[in-house]
Amino acid sequence: MxxxxxxxxxxxxxxxxxxxxxxxxxxxxxxxxxxxxxxxxxxxxxxxxxxxxxxxxxxxxxxxxxxxxxxxxxxxxxxxxxxxxxxxxxxxxxxxxxxxxxxSIGVNLFFKLNEQLAGLMKDFNEYNVDIEEIHHTEKKDAPSGTAITLAEDIIKSIDYKKKWINKPFGKKEDLIINSLREGRVPGTHTVKYSSAVDDIEIKHTAHSRxxxxxxxxxxxxxxxxxxxxxxxxxxxx
Structure with a gap:
């Protein structure tokens, strides 16, 4: 080819x-x-x-x-x-x-897991959900496309989140994406659901390109x- x-x-x-x-x-x-x-x-x-x-x-x-x-x-x-x-x-x-x-095949499986978890969490509004993504310092756009895909799939299931924002703080209806740029990190994405009594996290870490x-x-x-x-x-x- x-x-x-x-x-x-x-x-x-x-x-x-x-x-x-x-x-x-x-x-x-x-x-x-x-x-x-x-x-x-x-x-x-x-x-x-x-x-x-x-x-x-x-x-x-x-x-x-x-x-x-x-x-x-x-x-x-x-x-x-x-x-x-x-x-x-x-x-x-x-x-x-x-x-x-x-x-990445692994990331696309992670997308499916994220969709399933959001579907399970949709009725438990005592949990807040946010996303953290870490990439190398040469990456010019933020948030990453992967983080946006994760956020949009969560918003489809969880109706108390209306939109994503790329800021460290926001309103309750905002799904926060925290974008960090560090060293030579190929890509790490974490979805975290937090409540007063416990946290639930799913995470994908790439080791190389x-x-x-x-x-x-x-x-x-x-x-x-x-x-x-x-x-x-x-x-x-």
């Missing part, structure tokens, strides 16, 4: 290593220094694009690929206000667009014969 990498930072390099180990070919590496080179990868040169760039570049990268018939696997966060436009374009062009806030990168490559292998707007729910079925 011929893979175009959109974004060639630490994640891009890890994806490259895993893709090559699985027998794939990297046909191009696009970053902020060579964005004009993207025009080279139309007309069948790339079977799929894996997009882990920066929030200010993601929309244009993805739009270009969809308009030119290149399936896209995207994991960039911080640009999601424009995601509905990309999804509409994908449908219009009969293209392929796969987005996940996190490609490899889990995220391998998941992205597995998805890229999976989507090459598929169309439409796809998510990890489709992939894990």
């Amino acid at each position: 011929n893979i175009l990498l959109l974004g060639y930072g630490k994640m891009g390099r890890t994806i490259e290593s895993i893709a090559k180990s699985r027998g794939h070919n990297i046909v191009g590496k696009i970053n902020e220094d060579n964005t004009a080179d993207l025009v080279k990868y139309t007309g069948g040169n790339a079977d799929v694009a894996i997009e882990f760039s920066q929030p200010d570049a993601a929309y244009e990268n993805i739009r270009y690929c969809i308009e030119n018939g290149i399936p896209v696997v995207s994991g960039t966060t911080g640009w999601l206000e424009k995601k509905p436009e990309i999804e509409a374009l994908c449908q219009e062009k009969d293209g392929t667009f796969f987005y996940a806030s996190n490609f 490899e889990g995220f990168a391998k998941g992205a490559v597995l998805v890229a292998e999976w989507i090459t014969d598929k169309k439409g707007v796809l998510t990890m729910d489709n992939f894990l079925k």
Whole structure:
């Protein structure tokens, strides 16, 4: 499979290593220094694009690929206000667009556990729930896409939480996401329910980027014969 990498930072390099180990070919590496080179990868040169760039570049990268018939696997966060436009374009062009806030299989199992726990906790409003996420200092967006997914899934079940906020304090109806940036932490997410008598916590700790990168490559292998707007729910079925 011929893979175009959109974004060639630490994640891009890890994806490259895993893709090559699985027998794939990297046909191009696009970053902020060579964005004009993207025009080279139309007309069948790339079977799929894996997009882990920066929030200010993601929309244009993805739009270009969809308009030119290149399936896209995207994991960039911080640009999601424009995601509905990309999804509409994908449908219009009969293209392929796969987005996940996190490609780690472990994190996606954690998402399912979070949904189940929120369903169990929905009638026990003596518990307050909040989220803490810790990432490396180079991560530019906050909160993380993973934390937002966790928060949105909690809000679907717990009606006394109306919205999430990225602040250390808020009102009772606010679901607080506390974002910390420390050293080289790949990603740690904790969901905590607290009451006067006890606490309940679930936590996912990533030890490296490899889990995220391998998941992205597995998805890229999976989507090459598929169309439409796809998510990890489709992939894990």
